[in-house]
Amino acid sequence: MSKENKKEKDGELMGKIVSLCKRRGFIFPGSEIYGGLAGTYDWGHFGVALKNNIKQSWWKKFVDSRRDMYGIDATIIMNPKVWEVSGHVAGFSDSTEDGKQFNVMFKTQVGAGEEATTAYLRPETAQGMFVNFKNTVDAFHPKLPFGMAQIGKAFRNEIAPRDFIFRVREFEQMEIEYFVRKDDWEKYFEYWRSEMLEWMEEVGIDTSKVHELEVGEKDRAHYSSRTVDFEFDYPFGRKELFGLAYRTDFDLKNHQLEYIDEEKGEKTVPHVIEPTFGVERTVLSLLVSAYTEEEKDGEVREYLKLKPNIAPVICAVSPLLKNKPELVEYANVKVFTPLKEEFGRVMWDDNGNIGKRYRRQDEIGTPFCIVVDFDTLTDDMVTVRDRDTGEQERIKVSDLKNYIKEKIQ
Numbered sequence: 001m002s003k004e005n006k007k008e009k010d011g012e013l014m015g016k017i018v019s020l021c022k023r024r025g026f027i028f029p030g031s032e033i034y035g036g037l038a039g040t041y042d043w044g045h046f047g048v049a050l051k052n053n054i055k056q057s058w059w060k061k062f063v064d065s066r067r068d069m070y071g072i073d074a075t076i077i078m079n080p081k082v083w084e085v086s087g088h089v090a091g092f093s094d095s096t097e098d099g100k101q102f103n104v105m106f107k108t109q110v111g112a113g114e115e116a117t118t119a120y121l122r123p124e125t126a127q128g129m130f131v132n133f134k135n136t137v138d139a140f141h142p143k144l145p146f147g148m149a150q151i152g153k154a155f156r157n158e159i160a161p162r163d164f165i166f167r168v169r170e171f172e173q174m175e176i177e178y179f180v181r182k183d184d185w186e187k188y189f190e191y192w193r194s195e196m197l198e199w200m201e202e203v204g205i206d207t208s209k210v211h212e213l214e215v216g217e218k219d220r221a222h223y224s225s226r227t228v229d230f231e232f233d234y235p236f237g238r239k240e241l242f243g244l245a246y247r248t249d250f251d252l253k254n255h256q257l258e259y260i261d262e263e264k265g266e267k268t269v270p271h272v273i274e275p276t277f278g279v280e281r282t283v284l285s286l287l288v289s290a291y292t293e294e295e296k297d298g299e300v301r302e303y304l305k306l307k308p309n310i311a312p313v314i315c316a317v318s319p320l321l322k323n324k325p326e327l328v329e330y331a332n333v334k335v336f337t338p339l340k341e342e343f344g345r346v347m348w349d350d351n352g353n354i355g356k357r358y359r360r361q362d363e364i365g366t367p368f369c370i371v372v373d374f375d376t377l378t379d380d381m382v383t384v385r386d387r388d389t390g391e392q393e394r395i396k397v398s399d400l401k402n403y404i405k406e407k408i409q
């Protein structure tokens with residue numbers, strides 16, 4: 001393919017993903033009825049579900065299944081001193097088109113009238129963990145190495161928001177600050193590099209499109225002595241997905257925080273390895289990884305090949321015909337209701353003919369469509385259609401829960 005053709009195709013792909021997201025209720029332009037607001041997007045029902053599944057999978061792997069990780073949910077507006085001490089007031093800038101430095105932190109006012117003070121919306125969740133380092137140590141007495149984890153919103157007044165949800169002004173981060181002894185930093189840097197890749201595989205990011213970039217000194221953030229960016233081949237080019245930084249003892253030292261290392265019998269300032277993940281970029285890389293077009297009998301089938309543990313809807317339930325009360329009753333009482341109670345993300349879909357329903361569910365990325373037909377009424381079996389192969393199998397209604405449970409392991 002020539003360069004021009006590839007560019008056109010990539011542009012088309014991005015357009016298709018953006019339009020699918022709006023059409024199917026994943027992502028809408030922010031404040032759209034007032035002409036939008038640059039760099040903001042609103043999340044529809046399926047977008048929220050997708051983000052929740054991503055965040056849950058992250059929390060399960062990096063917090064719940066470990067013994068050395070402590071969660072925190074700090075405020076978005078913090079004492080402004082935090083950002084002076086962290087170096088963000090002086091150094092969290094980008095250059096404008098005419099080369100002027102522009103601090104990308106959003107300012108706000110806390111309090112009224114003359115008493116009001118200027119504060120900032122946090123540009124990273126990381127500082128919420130550093131300022132609660134002492135609280136966490138005092139409450140849980142963790143031994144080194146241990147980590148803190150946080151998922152939450154971050155805000156940056158980006159000079160040029162662009163490429164759909166790739167660079168926005170309000171986004172979510174999933175971050176870990178992992179505290180280690182100074183001499184161990186390289187070992188844990190390598191450890192987190194492979195943990196990050198493992199999670200990418202687990203959620204379904206196409207890792208053949210992921211590339212590691214050793215970030216040079218002048219491009220690193222002010223707090224980092226080493227950074228590896230995980231870049232992704234988006235349709236608009238190879239750009240940052242996630243990052244892994246060695247923050248040294250920069251933050252704890254600046255906040256004047258210490259730790260008593262009982263094993264070594266000394267006071268010390270732990271060093272920090274920081275794996276950081278953006279939720280929006282996870283969603284975008286997943287959409288690019290999952291978007292599939294297939295031509296069959298002259299028709300193009302579009303579907304999202306999302307993993308069952310991440311897909312917004314795990315299965316859709318349909319009566320073959322919506323004007324046959326006995327089918328509707330069976331589908332509702334014996335199939336939909338118990339599955340809905342068990343899995344939550346189950347959708348009732350009786351709109352249009354079966355072909356239309358399959359196409360809609362394909363675009364939402366629903367792995368299984370379950371249809372109740374006239375045979376079901378006598379044999380208590382339903383048709384389960386697989387999104388990726390289009391193949392259908394008959395399954396006993398009493399086996400459905402286990403069948404689905406196995407798929408979302």
Ligand code: GAP
Pocket residue numbers: 123124125126156158165166167168169171173175240241242243274276277278279280281
């Ligand atoms: N605490 C470290 C930190 O904030 P960063 O590389 O500036 O590092 C971390 O941001 C992650 O947050 C990025 O890897 C990316 O996934 C996400 N991110 C950063 N800026 C973003 C933006 N404007 N829009 C969407 N995601 C963004």
